[in-house]
Amino acid sequence: MQIYKVGGAVRDRLLGKPVTDIDWVVVGATTEEMLAKGYRPVGADFPVFLHPKSGEEYALARTERKSGRGYGGFTFHASPEVTLEEDLIRRDLTINAMAEDDQQNLTDPYHGQRDLEERILRHVSPAFAEDPLRVLRVARFAARYAELGFKVAPETLELMRQLSESGELEALTAERSWKEISRALMEDQPQVFIQVLRDCGALKVLMPEVDALFGVPQPEAHHPEIDSGIHTLSVLEQSALHKQPLTVRWACLLHDLGKGLTPQEEWPRHIAHEHKGLKLIKAVNERFKAPKDCQELALLVGQYHTHGHRALELKASTLLELLQSFDVYRRPQRFEEFIVACEMDARGRKGLEQRRYPQADYLRGAANVARGVAVQPLLEKGFKGPELGEALKRERLKALKAYKESAAS
Template identity: 80%
Template sequence: MQIYKVGGVVRDRLLGLADADVDRVVVGATVEQMLALGYRPVGADFPVFLHPQTGDEYALARTERKSGRGYGGFTFHASPEVTLEEDLIRRDLTINAMAEDDDGRITDPFNGQQDLKDRILRHISPAFAEDPLRVLRVARFAARFAGLGFTVAPETLELMRQLSESGELQALTPERSWREIARALMADHPQVFIQVLRDCGALKELLPELDALFGVPQPVAHHPEVDTGAHTLAVLAQAAQHGQPLTVRWACLLHDLGKGLTPQTEWPRHIAHEQRGLKLIGAVNQRFKVPRDCQELALLVGEYHTHGHRALELKASTLLELLQSFDVYRRPERFEAFIAACEMDARGRLGLEERLYPQADYLRGAAQAARSVAVPPLVQQGLTGQALGEAIKRERLKALQAYKAAQAE
């Protein structure tokens, strides 16, 4: 029985990166041997065990064969006869198909070390095209390692294009797709993930609403980059550069979907794109079963981001409606995420990346003014129910009017 570290932990060590999660493969062992040594089985589809002391995962070397559609359409075979190379060849990329023994010796049957040096993401074998999830995985790795200069090999991109055209992407479960999307959005260069998906034709299969934005012009006075798709990628890049959380990055990705529905006769203006986009944002949220916090913020940012940009011009009554929509009294963090998304949107324009965004502090001040209204005195006046609600609203409106007046001085 031989045990090897495999995959990401080997790759990242050779790149000088922080250790990834450690995956281990066991060659030459049976299920019975693992059980006799005290390992606890956890794998439902293939033999994976937890170490009796450390709790680390150990998987028996296995081969796989395509038996159906989608990510789960495989039959696995594990036995002591399966070699390390046979286990490694079923992996996706050469840089993920290296193994390391306890003495630090590297087994690299597919030249992964050379591709690391050349900064190439290259598939191992034609079997790559059997698993549609690999399209998303490769795009995610491209986003993760873009800062190191990695690019996708042309022949791998071609296989990804064939997979995209085959209809196999439709067999992916929402949960699997979202997991890859979420991880990619949290990479240092998430815009590269979207660009690679578009380059191989996967974006129009998975996110046609987003793909439709490329080639749609915007007014050059407000958007020097003109193209709405390019703007969206730039907004996403800003969100990553400023360390925004997943909720904000997801909202940034979807905020302008309504512009894809603007009739060409109205280009480059996009009047009411905020409202038009809500149905599309909702559809995307449902398609990938997006977590609720991401869903909510994406819809709110889609509807109100232009309010954010025009904050200093808004009437006190409109400001109050905006604050009410976000429930800033009980969920202040959601309004803060909205402000962040608006600022990323403003910065995601060619040549305007460093422009100040005074709307951010103005909106924070407005929220604080509305929150400063004391409710107990109104209750002490005997107000209840609808009358109390209306009184609170009147006092908050007064507070916002005073805030606006003070800002104007």
Template identity: 80%
Template sequence: MRIYTVGGAVRDRLLGLPVTDIDRVVVGATEQQMLDLGYRPVGSDFPVFLAPTSGDEYALARTERKSGKGYGGFVFHASPDVTLEQDLIRRDLTINAMAQDDDGNITDPYNGQQDLQQRMLRHVSPAFAEDPLRVLRVARFAARYAPLGFRVADETLELMRQLSESGELLALTPERSWKEISRALMEQQPQVFIEVLRQCGALRVLLPEVEALFGVPQPEAHHPEIDSGVHTLAVLQQAALHGQPLSVRWACLVHDLGKGTTPPSEWPRHIAHEQRGLKLIKAVNERFKAPRECQELALLVGQYHTHSHRALELKASTLLELLQSFDVYRRPERFEAFIAACEMDARGRLGLEKRAYPQAEYLRGAARAAIGVAVKPLIERGLQGQALGEGLKAERLKALKVYKAASNQGL
């Protein structure tokens, strides 16, 4: 029985990066031997065990055979005669198909170290094309390692293209797809994830609403980059540069979907694209079963991002309606996330990445003014029920008028 560290832990050690998850494979052992040593079995698809003391995971070396569609369409075989090389060949990329023993010796049958040096994401074997989830995984790795200069090998991109055209991507469950998408959006260069999906044709299958943005022009005066798809990638890049959370990054990705439905005869203007985009954002939210926080923020940003950009011009009554829409009195953090997404939208424009966004502080001030209106005096006046709600709304409107007037005077 021999134990090896495999996969990402070996890869990241060789790259000099922090190692977070450690996967281990056991060669030459049976399930019964593992049980006799006190290991506890977990998982139902293939033999994985938890160590009796550390709780670390150990998987028996195994082979796999395609048996159906999708990520789960595989039959696994684990036995003592499965070699380390046979276990490694089923992995997705050469840089993930290396093993290291306790003495530090590297087993690298598929030239993963060479591809690390060449900064190449390359598939291990033709069996790569049997698992559609690998299209998303490779695109995610491209986003993760883009800062180090990694790119997807041409032959791997071709296999990803074949997978995208095969219909296999449609067999992925929303949960598996969302797991990869959400992880990719949190990488340093999430826009690379979208770029790679587009290069291999997967974006057209998984996110046709985003694919539709490319080639759609916007007014050059406001968008020097012109192309709506290029703008969306730039907004996503800004969200990563500013360390925004997942909900903001998701909203940044889908905020302009309505522009993809503008008739070409109306280009480069996109009148009412905010409203037209809501149906598309809702569809994407549901397709991937995005978390509720992501769904809500995406819809709100899609509907109101131009309100934020025009915040300094909005009437006090419109400001109040905006704050009410966000339930800013009970959920101020959601309004803050909205402001962040809108600022990323403003910065995601060619040459305007560092331009100030005074609308952000102006909106925060408006929220403080409205939230600061006290309820107690209205109750003491005997208002209750609907009358109390209307009275509170009137007082908040007054407060916003005062705030707007003071802001206009530079106070």
């Protein structure tokens, strides 16, 4: 029995990056031997065991063969005869197909170390094209390592393009797709993930609503970058630069989908794109079964982001309606995330990345004013039920009018 550290732990050590998760492969062992040493079995599809002390996962070396569609369409074979090289060749990228023994001796049959040095994301074997999930994974790695100068090898991009055209991507489950998408959006350069998906034709399959934004112009006076797709990538980039949470990044990706529906004869204006985009945002939300908080914020940002940009011009009554829509009294964090999504949208414009966004503090102040209206005095006046709600609304409107006047003076 020989035990090797494999995959990301080897890759990241060689890159000088922190190693978080460690994958172990056991060569030359049987299930019975693992059980005899106290390992606990956890794998349903293939033999994976938990270490009796550390709890880390140890997998028996295995080979795999395509047997159906999608990510799960494989049959696995694990036995003591499977070599380390045979186990490594089934992996996605050469930089993930290296192994180390306990003395840090490197096994690198597919030249992963060379590709690390040359900053190339290259597939290990033609079997890469059998697993559609790898399209998303490679795009995610491109986003993760973009700052180090990594690029997808042309021949690997071609395989990704073939996979995108094959219909295999449609076989991915919503859960598996969302896991990759959400992880990719939380990388330092999530816009690279979207760009790589577009480069290989996968974006058109997975998110045609986002893909449709590219080539759609916007008024140059407000959007010097002009192209709606480029703008979306820039907004996503800003959300990462400002360390925003997943909810905000998801909303930034989907906020302008309505512009993809504007007839060409109306370009570059996009009248009512906020409302038109809601059905598209809803469709993307449902396709990937995004978490509820991501879904809600994406819809709200899509509908109201131009309200955010025009916050200083809004009537007090419109401002109150906006606050009510977000339920700022019970869900203050959601409104804060809306504000920063609007700010990322404003910053995601060529040459305007550093421009101040006074609307943010103005909206925060308005929310504080509305929340500050006390209920107790109204109860003491005898208001209750629907009348109490109307009275509270009147008092909040009065307070917002005063706030608006003081802000203008």
